[in-house]
Amino acid sequence: MEWHEVARLRQGLYRFFGAALLPPDLERLRLLQAAAGTLDDMGVDAFAFARSWRRFTDALTTVEDPIALGSDYIRLFEAGVGDVPVPLFESAYRADARSGGTGALLASIRRRYADLGLEPDTGVTGGIDHLSIELETMAALCAREAEAWETGAEARVATLLAQERSFLADHPGAWIPKVTDRLHAMKADRFYRALGDALHAFTHHDREFLAVLEAGVGTA
Amino acid sequence: MSLPGSEELVGAPPVFAILCDDHDTPLPPKVEGARLFLAGGLCGAPVRIQELPLDGGDGVRLVLGLHPGEFELGAVQTALRRIGVDPLGVEIVDLPAASGSADRLTTLLAGAVARVRRFPGATPEETKLRIPGAFSRRALLRMEAPVYIGAPRIDPQACVAGTGCHVCVPACPAGALTFASGSIAYDKETCIACGICVTTCTTGAVRNPTAVPEGVADQIAAYVRTSQDPAVGVVYICRDGAIPPLPEGMYPVRVPCTGMLTVGWLLAPLTMGAGTVVALPCGTVGCGLGNEERLAGVVGDAATILGVVEAVAGRVGHRLVGPPSPPLPDLEMPEDAFGPAGEAAVVAALASSLAAPEAEIALGSARLGWVTIDEAVCTACTRCAQVCPTDALAHRDVDGTIEIDFDPMLCVACGTCVEVCPESGANELWRGLRWPDLVAGPQVLRRETTATCEVCGGPIAPSAMLDRIAAMLGDEHAATLKLISRRCLRCR
Incomplete structure (x- = not known):
């Protein structure tokens, strides 16, 4: 597998997981099923997260009742008079009153997007700190990395790897384990439990992968 | 003598042994505890595993018999994931290590089967990535299939750092562990997964899925139980080291690094019926982290203890010298011999069965x-x-x-x-x-x-x-x- 192909695969996986965390209408499920097959063909099995990935894609391809799945989505991620059981917003997990609370966190995230030259469209998610947007950001960085590999711009590859590593560690990678823990604690159905496990396995692996790759590119 | 692993594990997953039947390696007609498959060209095309009817679901365990130098580990691991098998739970038996004897291969396979049965599964945190080959201009064009090894994980419920224990921290040769505010922090990026923290931990709170003490014990027990040799010996070998030609009766046991071995791990096989234990240092590779010196100290202490209790120190060493010695008489492996406090129990077992002189010996490496x-x-x-x-x-x-x-x-x-x-x-x-x-x-x-x-x-x-x-x-x-x-x- 060539490095640009690896970057494209990672881009696809981030986009895939970002979409899987949006409300599960029939069209989205159909697209996710098709995308899962494409990503499989791109070589997911070469990586350690493949087994968790496969457990999720098995759940995805055998969804029997999309309406029940939608209900589970609402129960886990949206409903609740008080707290949402499993919020998909970073501020729900990481806003610290001592350092300015939610407002300060959101401002820092917005600055981060601007530094990366990105402007999030929050039309679907309702907030810039939604997990889908953070994963979409990683996908955008991976796309740039793939282009850099394809054009032989090694210095730019190194810069992009550093950006990916830093954004992943500072944002989605820092709170995805908490989402996964809550999905287990809330006894989520097979689909969302497997989704949480696969996302955790992938992002945990990607942090390590980026560290190894960044160090390698730096010494080559 | 009752050996661990001879009993059926309740609810144990099915085990399959798949052997590459290229070349003229004499293959056994059956494998203890596993269903046997033969597959031509398996080393060059590990994807052929997909063609085999391995029914058993997610928890299936595999033993592969392959020819060293003829397969790429990353490609094998990829093929295993494709059929839903965790590669960290798979033992690879070097077919040439069988030295042309079907009996020897039967013993090697029985040991590997016993070991994979104890594989506990691995979380993402317990899996460590390696991209083969140094990054070179050539490597920048193409990624070789990554290879994964087992990494340690600390069970916060079992760790007693809260009371001040932090013996794992100075023991870690890579500096991957730090102690602060009554807890141990682990840096996976720095970790070299040598396993020293596993055997240093005072409570068994550190686990590496590829170095489970019960699995090692069962593998050795299976060698002793299955071998037709007049005497059986154990050779501990580093995960990254090639298995050298072994004398008749000597059987390999892979560990993440022989620097992780303790006096207890070296002496325990003698209480299980093995006559000789050898721990090979890295050899030409060398980790550069002082693990060879650590191993030398442990081997020295084990030999000293044996010299005291038996006046024969040659049963434990760090080089291969010949076929194993006959087993020591009337010994029984103590419970948890490979566990944190197993060292004293193993020494006591040796001393109680042999003529133990009254002595006081200082030991620098023994626990x-x-x-x-x-x-x-x-x-x-x-x-x-x-x-x-x-x-x-x-x-x-x-x-x-x-x-x-x-x-x-x-x-x-x-x-x-x-x-x-x-x-x-x-x-x-x-x-x-x-x-x-x-x-x-x-x-x-x-x-x-x-x-x-x-x-x-x-x-x-x-x-x-x-x-x-x-x-x-x-x-x-x-x-x-x-x-x-x-x-x-x-x-x-």
């Missing part, structure tokens, strides 16, 4: 210790017993007297008791072996009366502690001293 308490300094605060991770030191109140007991069978010489003692020099740890005290059972190291309250009769503090306070306060504070030494907190 055997003897704690002494200086009564003139100790205030009987019992802090040492409270933090002892293995309960080798324990305290109790017997009719108004505080007793601190010491059980050398449980001591792993971690030194935590010395480190936490508020009275500098009250506790001393001597590293080594004392016959026959090791097997004499718990001993009272310290006995101190408890002063009682003149009002309610309840306990105030150990008398020695009050004496220490009196010495510190001097005559100027006689009234204060009188109060605190005669009345308990509630009645003051």
Whole structure:
């Protein structure tokens, strides 16, 4: 597998997981099923997260009742008079009153997007700190990395790897384990439990992968 | 003799043994505990595994017989994931290591099957990535299939860092562990997954899915049980080292790094019927982290202990010298021989079955210790017993007297008791072996009366502690001293 192909695969996986965390209408499920097959063909099995990935894609391809799945989505991620059981917003997990609370966190995230030259469209998610947007950001960085590999711009590859590593560690990678823990604690159905496990396995692996790759590119 | 692994594991996943039947390696007609498949061209095309009917679901375990140099580990791991098998739970048997003998291969396969049956599964945190080959201009064009190895994980429920234990931190050759605020922080990026933390941990809280003590014990037991050789020996080999040609009767046991071996791991196979144990250092590769020196110290201590109990030190070494010695007579492997406090139990088993002389030998690397308490300094605060991770030191109140007991069978010489003692020099740890005290059972190291309250009769503090306070306060504070030494907190 060539490095640009690896970057494209990672881009696809981030986009895939970002979409899987949006409300599960029939069209989205159909697209996710098709995308899962494409990503499989791109070589997911070469990586350690493949087994968790496969457990999720098995759940995805055998969804029997999309309406029940939608209900589970609402129960886990949206409903609740008080707290949402499993919020998909970073501020729900990481806003610290001592350092300015939610407002300060959101401002820092917005600055981060601007530094990366990105402007999030929050039309679907309702907030810039939604997990889908953070994963979409990683996908955008991976796309740039793939282009850099394809054009032989090694210095730019190194810069992009550093950006990916830093954004992943500072944002989605820092709170995805908490989402996964809550999905287990809330006894989520097979689909969302497997989704949480696969996302955790992938992002945990990607942090390590980026560290190894960044160090390698730096010494080559 | 009852060997571990000879019983059926309840609910154990199905095991399949798949052997590449290229070349002329004589293959066995069956494999103990596994269904056997033969597959031509398996080394060059590991994807052929997909063609086999491996029914058993997600928990299936595999043993692969492959020819070294003819397969890429990354490609094999990829093929395994494609069929839903965790590659970390798969044992690869080097077919040439069978040296042309079907009996030998049968034994190797039985050992591998026994080991994979104990694979506990691996979380993402317990899987460590390696991209083969250094990054070069050529490597920048193309990624070779990544290879994954097992990485350690600390069970926060079992870790006793909260009481001050942090023996794993200085033991880690890569500096991947740090101790702060009563907990151990682990840096996976720095970690080299050598396994030293696994065998250093005083409570078994550190786990590496590819170096499970029960799996190693079962593998050795299966070798002993299955082999047709007149004597069986064990050769510990590093995960990254090639298996050299082994003498007849010697069987390999892979560990993440032989630097992780303890005296207990070296001597335990002798209590299971193995006659010789060899631990090979990295050889030409070398980790550069001092693990070879560590291994040399452990092998030296094991040989010294054997020399004391048997007057034959040649049963343990770090080089291959020939076929194994005959097994030692009438030995039984103690429970948890490969566990944190297994070292003393293994040594005691050897000593009880052989002629153990009365001796006292100092050992630098063995996890055997003897704690002494200086009564003139100790205030009987019992802090040492409270933090002892293995309960080798324990305290109790017997009719108004505080007793601190010491059980050398449980001591792993971690030194935590010395480190936490508020009275500098009250506790001393001597590293080594004392016959026959090791097997004499718990001993009272310290006995101190408890002063009682003149009002309610309840306990105030150990008398020695009050004496220490009196010495510190001097005559100027006689009234204060009188109060605190005669009345308990509630009645003051």
